[in-house]
Amino acid sequence: MRNPLSSTIVNIKPSGIRKFFDIAAEMDDVISLGVGEPDFDTPWHVRDEGIYSLEKGRTSYTSNAGLKELKEEIAKFLKRRYELTYDPVKEMIVTVGGSEGIDICMRAMLDPGDEVLIPQPSYVSYEPCAILANGTPVIIELKAENEFRLTAEELEAAITPKTKLLVLPFPNNPTGAIMERKDLEAIAEVILKHDLYVLSDEIYSELTYTDNHVSICNLPGMQERTVLINGFSKSHSMTGWRLGYACGPEVIIKQMLKIHQFAIMCAPTTSQYAAVEAMRNGDEDVQEMKAEYNVRRKYLLKRFSEMGVDCFEALGAFYVFPCIKEFGMSSDDFATAMLKSKKVCVVPGTAFGDCGEGFLRISYAYTMENLKIAMDRFQEFVNELRENK
Amino acid sequence: MREKILTYIEKNSRIDIAELALRVGADEQTVLNELEAMEHERVICGYHTLIDWDKVGVEKATALIEVRVTPQRGMGFDKVAERIYNYPEVNSIYLISGGFDFMVIIEGKSLREVAQFVSEKLAPMETVLSTKTNFILKKYKDYGTILAKPAKDERELMN
Numbered sequence: 176m177r178n179p180l181s182s183t184i185v186n187i188k189p190s191g192i193r194k195f196f197d198i199a200a201e202m203d204d205v206i207s208l209g210v211g212e213p214d215f216d217t218p219w220h221v222r223d224e225g226i227y228s229l230e231k232g233r234t235s236y237t238s239n240a241g242l243k244e245l246k247e248e249i250a251k252f253l254k255r256r257y258e259l260t261y262d263p264v265k266e267m268i269v270t271v272g273g274s275e276g277i278d279i280c281m282r283a284m285l286d287p288g289d290e291v292l293i294p295q296p297s298y299v300s301y302e303p304c305a306i307l308a309n310g311t312p313v314i315i316e317l318k319a320e321n322e323f324r325l326t327a328e329e330l331e332a333a334i335t336p337k338t339k340l341l342v343l344p345f346p347n348n349p350t351g352a353i354m355e356r357k358d359l360e361a362i363a364e365v366i367l368k369h370d371l372y373v374l375s376d377e378i379y380s381e382l383t384y385t386d387n388h389v390s391i392c393n394l395p396g397m398q399e400r401t402v403l404i405n406g407f408s409k410s411h412s413m414t415g416w417r418l419g420y421a422c423g424p425e426v427i428i429k430q431m432l433k434i435h436q437f438a439i440m441c442a443p444t445t446s447q448y449a450a451v452e453a454m455r456n457g458d459e460d461v462q463e464m465k466a467e468y469n470v471r472r473k474y475l476l477k478r479f480s481e482m483g484v485d486c487f488e489a490l491g492a493f494y495v496f497p498c499i500k501e502f503g504m505s506s507d508d509f510a511t512a513m514l515k516s517k518k519v520c521v522v523p524g525t526a527f528g529d530c531g532e533g534f535l536r537i538s539y540a541y542t543m544e545n546l547k548i549a550m551d552r553f554q555e556f557v558n559e560l561r562e563n564k
Numbered sequence: 565m566r567e568k569i570l571t572y573i574e575k576n577s578r579i580d581i582a583e584l585a586l587r588v589g590a591d592e593q594t595v596l597n598e599l600e601a602m603e604h605e606r607v608i609c610g611y612h613t614l615i616d617w618d619k620v621g622v623e624k625a626t627a628l629i630e631v632r633v634t635p636q637r638g639m640g641f642d643k644v645a646e647r648i649y650n651y652p653e654v655n656s657i658y659l660i661s662g663g664f665d666f667m668v669i670i671e672g673k674s675l676r677e678v679a680q681f682v683s684e685k686l687a688p689m690e691t692v693l694s695t696k697t698n699f700i701l702k703k704y705k706d707y708g709t710i711l712a713k714p715a716k717d718e719r720e721l722m723n
Contacts, residue, residue: 196722209722470587477586522722543583 187303191526195510199520206549207520211348213412213493214540218453218460221411225449233444239436241269241420242447248454249420253405256458257380257390259398265425268432269418269442269450273378275435276404276421278304280374281340283430284402285310289339294325295528296496297344298376313338316530319498322487323352327361334365340372343391346379346491349527349536351472353491356389363394373401378419379492381410381461384469388491399424402431407446409492410461411453416446468493471539471546478550482557493540496524500533502560510535516559517552565590569598570607575708577611616703616711625675626655629682630696631666641665644691653681664696675699 192209199205216222240246246263253259261267270276281304285291291305294315305312315333317323330341341362345354354362366373373391380388392398406419419442421431475495479486486497499509506523514520522538524531539546568588573579579599585592602608617624633644641659648668649657656669668686672678679697687695703711 192722196720199721205721207721210719211723212719214717214719470583473586474583520721 183306187306190299192299192522195520195522195526198511199514202514202518205514205518205520206545206552208537208539208541208546208549209520209522210538210540212414212540213409213464214542215412215464217412217416217449218457220456221413221449221453221460224452225416225445228445228448233448235444237269237441237444237447239441240267240432241442242444242451245269245447245451245454246420248451249422252454253422257388257393259390259392259403259422261422262425266428267420267422268428268435269420269447270406270435271419271439271442272408272417273376273404273406273419274300275439275442276402276406276419277301277374277376278307279431279434279438280402280404280421280423280427281305281308281310282434283427284308284340284372284374288337290335290337292330292333292338292341292371294329294342294344296323296347296349296524296531296534297342297527298348299527301342301344301376310340311337314528314530316528317350317352319487319534323347323350323496324354324358325362326358327365330362330365334369334371338369338371340374341366342374342376344376346377346383346388347494348379348492349494349522349524349531350496351489351492351494352487352496353383353385353388354391355385356393359389359391359394363391363397366400367396371400373397374404375401376404378404378406379409380405382465382468382493383491384465384472385490402427407450407453411450411457412464413446413450413453416443416449418442418446418450468539471541471543474543474546475537475539475550478554482554484557493538495537495539496534497537498534502557506532506535513553513556517556519549519552519556565594566598566602566607569595570602573608577613614707614709623674624671625673625678626669626671626700627678627682628698628700629668629670629686630664630698631668631686632664632693632695633666633691634693636691639691644689647689647691648686651681651685653678653685 246267246269249267250261250263253261277300285308287309289310290313291310292315293301293312294317302312313333315329317325345352375391377390390403392401392403402421402423404421407413407416476486476488479497484497486495489495502509506525510521510523522536524534524536565588569584572587581592581595585595588595635641635644645657648654653670653672654668655671658667660667670678670681672681682695682697686692705711
């Protein structure tokens, strides 16, 4: 029989997280700090609304781009939270999670040969999506000394005549880094100079622990060249509902909508009805969850500092990214050894890019109780390593 | 800061000073002092534990009793309430708006014991006009805590 597979797909590296997961899944009583989703249930009033929509029999397709009501609420949300103005009819699509938004954006914007700048360490999907969209990923390796923020110099150095799109994933998974206004202003200059486009993945925007999140779209000249991706997964704890949204210039959204129409039809109807409630009445829930994440964040940073493990102050998402270079082990080896001896599961930084070598991603989407136990074991492990040196 | 402390410890009375200090953004001594002050001022009136006695196999009967009274001259509601709450069997007593005056919560070892208390001690009180006793059959949620729920983490190990 012929080879059934596309060589493009075959050549894409499988997710680094998956490999580790398979090892961890074999063991009992593992405390995992490796999860990338909230530990809170979706707020009850949102679930209730979803259930009600099912009871009412609202089970048919919605319009392709999403429920009119939902898009209007999203527009209001973006306005009140981030002072962003988007036309809900022409400049917005409700997508199947932020994930679909990223995918269809790249597919709508890239021609073979177009280069996509992807800062790393970052979420595992950008590179494969770029490849699948016929683009050429160009990695920008971010540095710990810059708190894993993208600098204008790094950006400038990576640009070639073929560069079309810059992926901007902030607040960042796995580093927990954010880009503040001054950082965004610096790179906006470079973006404008080279007439680039931006895919801004702001899925963690509500989880910013310093001043309010600033989107690159808040800067002059940027909204017209940026596709903004956001959603409900991390802010409203709705990961399983598979719901997000993409906002951008009409001309791009129109083409993204084409792909969305043919490949997806529409995002899940139940989720959309639930999300209307989340947008209307969920602001308080988000702030409560964020406050709780913040306590945990401070706790982890404190513990790492006491342990003498180098960890920069993450100000976004729900991850910290400690450096374990002092122990002379690779991230993989460190994570595997800790899993085997202490039954604590963390994700090696290399799962998010080669420049994640020497780092670990620790998630704090867990109760304080769990974090305390996990950190105690982490401490034990570190002590043992230091003694044996 | 007081409100922050109180909001948290209302649901978590097993206080970890280090954690509390982290939560409210103050140092441990300040938090300790604040707690002491609030105890002194009777802002914090006690630290109790929420128990599901069914799981221990200990029988308890709890009744919510609607009491109508006639406050006598010189007595007023407060005095009547005092006479009622002095009984250790009385768990709670509230002055209520609406069709009756007090909501009295009694806890005893059995239905019988509670009914006995009502008929022998509560109803015969001079100022009490009438009582209506409702027994709790099942507690679903108490003091903001859902009792039946198992807290299982069903998420994938890593994603």
